[in-house]
Amino acid sequence: MTIPSGEMLKTLLLVLDLAGTFVFALSGALAGVKRRLDFFGILVLSFAAANSGGIARDVLIGATPPAAISDWRYLVVALCAGVLTFFAHRAIERVHGSVLVFDAAGLALFAVAGTQKALAFNLNPLMAAVLGMVTGIGGGIVRDVLLTEVPAVLRAEIYALAALAGALVVVAGHLLSLPSAPVAVVAASLCFAIRVLALQRNWQLPSAASRKGRGR
Amino acid sequence: MTIPSGEMLKTLLLVLDLAGTFVFALSGALAGVKRRLDFFGILVLSFAAANSGGIARDVLIGATPPAAISDWRYLVVALCAGVLTFFAHRAIERVHGSVLVFDAAGLALFAVAGTQKALAFNLNPLMAAVLGMVTGIGGGIVRDVLLTEVPAVLRAEIYALAALAGALVVVAGHLLSLPSAPVAVVAASLCFAIRVLALQRNWQLPSAASRKGRGR
Amino acid sequence: MTIPSGEMLKTLLLVLDLAGTFVFALSGALAGVKRRLDFFGILVLSFAAANSGGIARDVLIGATPPAAISDWRYLVVALCAGVLTFFAHRAIERVHGSVLVFDAAGLALFAVAGTQKALAFNLNPLMAAVLGMVTGIGGGIVRDVLLTEVPAVLRAEIYALAALAGALVVVAGHLLSLPSAPVAVVAASLCFAIRVLALQRNWQLPSAASRKGRGR
Numbered sequence: 001m002t003i004p005s006g007e008m009l010k011t012l013l014l015v016l017d018l019a020g021t022f023v024f025a026l027s028g029a030l031a032g033v034k035r036r037l038d039f040f041g042i043l044v045l046s047f048a049a050a051n052s053g054g055i056a057r058d059v060l061i062g063a064t065p066p067a068a069i070s071d072w073r074y075l076v077v078a079l080c081a082g083v084l085t086f087f088a089h090r091a092i093e094r095v096h097g098s099v100l101v102f103d104a105a106g107l108a109l110f111a112v113a114g115t116q117k118a119l120a121f122n123l124n125p126l127m128a129a130v131l132g133m134v135t136g137i138g139g140g141i142v143r144d145v146l147l148t149e150v151p152a153v154l155r156a157e158i159y160a161l162a163a164l165a166g167a168l169v170v171v172a173g174h175l176l177s178l179p180s181a182p183v184a185v186v187a188a189s190l191c192f193a194i195r196v197l198a199l200q201r202n203w204q205l206p207s208a209a210s211r212k213g214r215g216r
Numbered sequence: 217m218t219i220p221s222g223e224m225l226k227t228l229l230l231v232l233d234l235a236g237t238f239v240f241a242l243s244g245a246l247a248g249v250k251r252r253l254d255f256f257g258i259l260v261l262s263f264a265a266a267n268s269g270g271i272a273r274d275v276l277i278g279a280t281p282p283a284a285i286s287d288w289r290y291l292v293v294a295l296c297a298g299v300l301t302f303f304a305h306r307a308i309e310r311v312h313g314s315v316l317v318f319d320a321a322g323l324a325l326f327a328v329a330g331t332q333k334a335l336a337f338n339l340n341p342l343m344a345a346v347l348g349m350v351t352g353i354g355g356g357i358v359r360d361v362l363l364t365e366v367p368a369v370l371r372a373e374i375y376a377l378a379a380l381a382g383a384l385v386v387v388a389g390h391l392l393s394l395p396s397a398p399v400a401v402v403a404a405s406l407c408f409a410i411r412v413l414a415l416q417r418n419w420q421l422p423s424a425a426s427r428k429g430r431g432r
Numbered sequence: 433m434t435i436p437s438g439e440m441l442k443t444l445l446l447v448l449d450l451a452g453t454f455v456f457a458l459s460g461a462l463a464g465v466k467r468r469l470d471f472f473g474i475l476v477l478s479f480a481a482a483n484s485g486g487i488a489r490d491v492l493i494g495a496t497p498p499a500a501i502s503d504w505r506y507l508v509v510a511l512c513a514g515v516l517t518f519f520a521h522r523a524i525e526r527v528h529g530s531v532l533v534f535d536a537a538g539l540a541l542f543a544v545a546g547t548q549k550a551l552a553f554n555l556n557p558l559m560a561a562v563l564g565m566v567t568g569i570g571g572g573i574v575r576d577v578l579l580t581e582v583p584a585v586l587r588a589e590i591y592a593l594a595a596l597a598g599a600l601v602v603v604a605g606h607l608l609s610l611p612s613a614p615v616a617v618v619a620a621s622l623c624f625a626i627r628v629l630a631l632q633r634n635w636q637l638p639s640a641a642s643r644k645g646r647g648r
Contacts, residue, residue: 032370038421040377041370044353055276060487062496064278065339072342123497126504137476141578146357148366150580154464154473161472205470248586254637256593257586260569271492280494281555288558362573364582 012116012181016188017054017067018077020109024139025050025081026092027103033089035147046082047075048146050106053138057114057131061121100199103140103152104162108191111136111163112184115170125171132167133160136191158198158205166191228332228397232404233270233283234293236325240355241266241297242308243319249305251363262298263291264362266322269354273330273347277337316415319356319368320378324407327352327379328400331386341387348383349376352407374414374421382407444548444613448620449486449499450509452541456571457482457513458524459535465521467579478514479507480578482538485570489546489563493553532631535572535584536594540623543568543595544616547602557603564599565592568623590630590637598623 028049032042051068058066068074085092114135118128137153137160144151153159166187173183197203244265248258267284274282284290301308330351334344353369353376360367369375382403389399413419460481464474483500490498500506517524546567550560569585569592576583585591598619605615629635 033423035366036423037370038423040375040421042423044370044376059275059491060497060501064280064496065276065337069276069343069347070339072340075343075346121497123502124504127501127507130507131501145361145577145580146367146370148361148364148580150467151578154469154476154578159472160476205472207465207468207470207474249639251582252639253586254639256591256637258639260586260592275491280496281492281553285492285559285563286555288556291559291562361577362583362586364577364580 008181012184016109016113016116016184018073020106020113021050021054021068021074021077022081023102023109024053024106024143025078026085027106028139028143029082029085030089030092030102031143031147033085039086042086043079043082045143045146046085047078049139049143050074050078050081051139052142053110053114053135053140056138057117057135060131060134061118061123063117063121101196104192104195104199106139107136107159107163107195108166108188110139111166111191112170112188115167115187116180116184119171119174125175128174129164129167129171132170133163136160136163136167158194158203161205162191162194162198165194224397228400232325232329232332232400234289236322236329237266237270237284237290237293238297239318240269240322240326240359241294242301243322243356244359245298245301246305246308246318247359247363249301255302258302259295259298261359261362262301263294265355265359266290266294266297267355268358269326269330269351269356272354273333273351276347276350277334277339279333279337317412320408320411320415322355323352323375323379323411324382324404326355327382327407328386328404331383331403332396332400335387335390341391344390345380345383345387348386349379352376352379352383374410374419377421378407378410378414381410440613444616448541448545448548448616450505452538452545453482453486453500453506453509454513455534455541456485456538456575457510458517459538460571460575461514461517462521462524462534463575463579465517471518474518475511475514477575477578478517479510481571481575482506482510482513483571484574485542485546485567485572488570489549489567492563492566493550493555495549495553533628536624536627536631538571539568539591539595539627540598540620542571543598543623544602544620547599547619548612548616551603551606557607560606561596561599561603564602565595568592568595568599590626590635593637594623594626594630597626 025046029042029046031049032045037045051074054068054074055066058064058068111132115128115132118131119125123131137151140153141151169187169190170183173180173187241262245258245262247265248261253261267290270284270290271282274280274284327348331344331348334347335341339347353367356369357367385403385406386399389396389403457478461474461478463481464477469477483506486500486506487498490496490500543564547560547564550563551557555563569583572585573583601619601622602615605612605619
């Protein structure tokens with residue numbers, strides 16, 4: 001193999017990050033269309049939903065300026081998703097539950113890429129997994145807070161747990177020195193599968209009230 | 217000329233930043249008075265609305281501690297605006313639409329100062345303009361989120377676009393090596409004019425629904 | 433004494449930080465239980481409420497990665513509080529006004545620890561006190577914003593003022609070169625006492641409306 005593994009990891013991180021940016025931007029833009037934001041508001045929400053997670057990760061590990069600020073590709077990808085959604089949101093919405101599925105894909109990609117980058121910055125493995133989870137759920141949280149909704153991640157269904165599962169697979173692969181690309185694919189698939197299954201089958205974590213039977 | 221241009225630019229940035237701090241603090245304090253916050257809550261909101269944009273910019277470009285934290289003048293200016301508003305908010309409000317006009321002035325000053333500082337930290341020109349826009353809209357977003365309102369920037373009227381227009385003028389002046397002070401004046405005036413005209417004439421960007429005629 | 437004072441200060445800061453983390457996590461988890469979040473949502477809120485203040489402080493003073501990210505103990509302490517609350521929230525709530533009392537204790541501990549750390553990073557004394565206050569109120573603000581409530585700190589009662597009082601005592605002790613441990617105890621006690629008395633006696637700061645008599 002002629003490509004050094006450091007270079008490959010870097011490329012892998014970039015591709016995961018840009019793909020996650022695109023799908024989270026779609027989810028942000030669709031949420032903006034639903035709340036009847038104007039064109040620029042939709043673009044701002046695309047950017048915020050897509051890049052808040054990565055920006056938070058980079059600020060927290062001290063990698064400033066964050067990739068999403070220093071690299072214009074993150075902006076362009078997010079704006080493309082926003083413009084596409086603005087003009088074709090009916091087509092996008094026709095795919096049933098599309099916002100939630102895009103959101104699940106973004107969650108998976110960001111959880112994996114966030115964990116990889118945190119490990120590359122030498123955080124200890126446990127906190128790298130947590131930071132990957134935070135990266136994954138950060139964009140959705142900012143999207144929901146900007147629309148004054150309690151973030152979906154806090155309310156229901158298996159969400160943060162799916163991100164954490166993917167992040168832990170990345171950490172396990174790192175500790176076992178497995179090659180990062182296949183580990184990333186497995187980790188992202190696991191996260192995505194858990195999240196989508198949780199949506200389809202309406203899996204719920206217990207709330208404190210539900211523990212007591214029909215508590216009120 | 218005896219003043220070196222680096223020194224002049226630094227002074228210009230400081231003056232723009234403090235003026236923007238004052239007007240954004242007024243807008244934050246007035247919003248706080250309207251929502252019946254107590255005295256300290258109004259001061260906190262003044263500080264948050266005034267300095268969140270600049271703090272976000274400085275954290276993102278890696279200029280920590282942010283100017284608004286390391287330099288006590290930002291605090292004092294914000295608190296003065298808050299105290300003034302607390303005791304004289306009826307007089308301030310008598311100027312019709314004053315919150316919105318102060319907000320427009322803060323937007324213009326911060327968009328210009330934010331772009332200047334991002335350029336000074338060697339961000340690429342496109343992202344410097346975006347960061348200038350983010351700086352301009354950051355304070356208002358935090359103000360609205362703290363009051364659990366969907367940020368004005370996302371909902372209606374030409375807002376982020378005005379900030380971006382001002383930021384792009386600064387970037388153009390930088391690329392053409394024009395003197396920074398007059399460019400800053402033109403850029404801030406353009407941003408302010410667009411925003412105020414948008415308010416007066418009720419200019420709106422299209423929403424996705426409005427594209428389909430009377431969509432609902 | 434064999435322990436060097438730098439080492440003692442470091443240990444003191446850690447203990448204050450972890451204790452504040454625990455009580456803020458309890459307050460976050462209890463708020464989450466009340467809003468019927470699921471198990472993982474409660475843990476996320478525990479972590480966010482407990483660590484947002486400290487993370488904000490560390491990002492602002494340039495101490496990245498923040499202690500709450502690089503040190504797994506902050507995570508574990510917050511999760512323990514979250515799990516404890518999930519299973520024993522009725523017992524915890526039985527202590528009348530427990531959320532508010534835990535919140536007051538967290539406020540006191542974080543305001544003191546935040547001021548200490550800001551001074552250790554050579555911020556000027558005034559801004560160190562402000563940063564201590566911001567550290568103290570940051571966790572509660574994020575907790576409330578995530579639950580789409582106007583932050584308690586902005587609405588009513590003596591809250592930010594209590595944090596500021598504690599922070600100013602720390603700064604005064606620092607300027608007078610007094611030993612830091614007893615100063616910290618006095619400062620935290622003062623902050624806690626002011627906050628609890630304000631709750632019990634319903635002390636309020638004036639709002640702009642109340643200045644005009646029975647304004648409406």
